[in-house]
Structure formats: C-alpha cells, structure tokens
Amino acid sequence: MSRQMWSLLAFILCIGVLESLALLDHETESIEKCIKNYGGLTSETAERLERFKEWSDGYEEIPCFTQCYLAEMFEFYDNRTGFDESGVAQLFGQPVYNACRQRLELGGGRTQSSCEHAYAGFHCITNLEGHPFMQIESMPNITESAKTAMKDCLQLVDRDEWSRFQAYPEFPVNEPIPCFTRCFISKLHLFDERTRRWQLPIMRRHLGVPVPGAHVSACHQRRGRNQCSSIYQQFTCYVMAA
CATH class of the missing domain: 1.10.238 (Recoverin; domain 1)
Incomplete structure (x- = not known):
C-alpha cells in the first residue's frame, strides 16, 4: 500500500481530534455526510473514529459509516457490488486481500453489499494493515x-x-x-x-x-x-x- 494512501486513512480514521485538522473539502464533506445522522462531527464522534480499529468485529459503533465513507472516497468499493479485488490489492496488497477474502467477497447467497459487509471487510483490512506478517508476505x-x-x-x-x-x-x-x-x-x-x-x-x-x-x-x-x-x-x- 502506498504511504500516501495509508496516510489518508490514518488521517481520517486514526487521529484524535478530527475537527482541529485542516481536511480537504471533499474529505470534510464526506465525513460530515456519513455521520450527520449521528450528531455530526463532534468530540464524541471523533473519539469513536479514533478507535475505529478497536471496534468489535461484529458491531459498527457508527452504523453504516464505513459503507458511506468507502463509497464516497474510494473506487475499490461500490454500494451494490461491494469490494473490487484488483482495487483492494492495488492499494493494500494482495496478501491483505487474501487474508480478508472471506469478509470482502459477497457470499452466503448475498448478491449485493450492505453496511455490515462493508464494515466487516474494511475493518479486517485496517486491522491487518501494518501487521508484520502481511509485510513479510508482501516482500518480493x-x-x-x-x-x-x-x-x-x-x-x-x-x-x-x-x-x-x-x-x-x-x-x-x-x-x-x-x-x-x-x-x-x-x-x-x-x-x-x-x-x-x-x-x-x-x-x-x-x-x-x-x-x-x-x-x-x-x-x-x-x-x-x-x-x-x-x-x-x-x-x-x-x-x-x-
């Protein structure tokens, strides 16, 4: 995964006080849009986003935030078709996609992505990103x-x-x-x-x-x-x- 792309994700999902940073207009608009039904960008929602990687695997603390955020900001996710393998692999590496494949692919008879699917897949990715085993697997x-x-x-x-x-x-x-x-x-x-x-x-x-x-x-x-x-x-x- 590129340093620039990881910096973007860390910038939005893994920082302490989001409202104190000078985000790009599109980023700010996307975040506001995705959390407007939950009080907007407040210290409480900022604190929750800071702990994104610590959220439970089966419980998204800000419902449907992940699906909204991915669809707004990235081309590797589509609300209907879900995660694109080539797009995810290009940004995060094929080993990360392979490790999260079960959560990224539409399975169990599902024909369309959902908030739960988007969260499960992306939560898996962010928790593996930077994991030394994944870095080792990516070594050429x-x-x-x-x-x-x-x-x-x-x-x-x-x-x-x-x-x-x-x-x-x-x-x-x-x-x-x-x-x-x-x-x-x-x-x-x-x-x-x-x-x-x-x-x-x-x-x-x-x-x-x-x-x-x-x-x-x-x-x-x-x-x-x-x-x-x-x-x-x-x-x-x-x-x-x-």
Whole structure:
C-alpha cells in the first residue's frame, strides 16, 4: 500500500481530534455526510473514529459509516457490488486481500453489499494493515522458507515490539527488534557463527541479496556491540550493497 494512501486513512480514521485538522473539502464533506445522522462531527464522534480499529468485529459503533465513507472516497468499493479485488490489492496488497477474502467477497447467497459487509471487510483490512506478517508476505524475491523463518522469529518476540518491524526498510543503525535478524539468519543457515562465514549463494537464493556484482568485500568486517548487532550490521551491508 502506498504511504500516501495509508496516510489518508490514518488521517481520517486514526487521529484524535478530527475537527482541529485542516481536511480537504471533499474529505470534510464526506465525513460530515456519513455521520450527520449521528450528531455530526463532534468530540464524541471523533473519539469513536479514533478507535475505529478497536471496534468489535461484529458491531459498527457508527452504523453504516464505513459503507458511506468507502463509497464516497474510494473506487475499490461500490454500494451494490461491494469490494473490487484488483482495487483492494492495488492499494493494500494482495496478501491483505487474501487474508480478508472471506469478509470482502459477497457470499452466503448475498448478491449485493450492505453496511455490515462493508464494515466487516474494511475493518479486517485496517486491522491487518501494518501487521508484520502481511509485510513479510508482501516482500518480493524471497522464498517461502525465508518468510516462514521471519514469522517464526517474530513469534518469539513480545507483541508490543512488533510495531518496530516497520522501521527495518529504513536500515537504522541499531536493529529495531534486537536479535531478530540473527534469529532468521540462523534458521536459514546463512551464517556460520563458528567460522564467521556467510553463505552468500544460499542468501541470494532465499532473500535475493546481495545483488550480483555488488561490492560486498568489506561487509563481513563490520562489528557491533554484540553478536546480534554484528550480524545485523553485516546483513544490512549485504542488502544495501550496490
């Protein structure tokens, strides 16, 4: 999903005091239209929208808001036909659509979308967006074994730390989740901690890095505060090498 599109959704659905922000005219009009029957844009409705991701799966706190909002703002949803797979996949990623498929598709004899269908589908999407498992599934050029290794290593981490996974593409100096890289590297047998040698051909097969011809001769010399940090620093070097 694009940063711009997620920013839009977070802007409208996941902020604290909506009325204090300078929304675009169309956005403001759409929100007002969709909540006008429930008191309009007040501090109470703003607080409810802020908690959108926390709403119960089976209970939309502002009835029919989601269907109205989607139909007003996005092309991937239609009040009659429901969610368009290609449109949802383009914005949020195919793995997210696949994970929410049961709620996004019209099933059970339904021939037309409804408020309940719109809410169930979009609520599923917003709760998966940013989930590290979905990010892993969306990674290009890595094997299923690599994806499984990463997921297994995340399961060993306190869930409060999962939000830090989103920082990895920025290649920070300090690893966002300590020892996560060492964990999945070990599971894939990409580094021999006894000889301190990297298995680059195997790494290319599983992860697609380093790219052929990249200048990586100095990567193995990088050192961190401990073994986990050193492996993270060296692996980051291989990933970024050109």
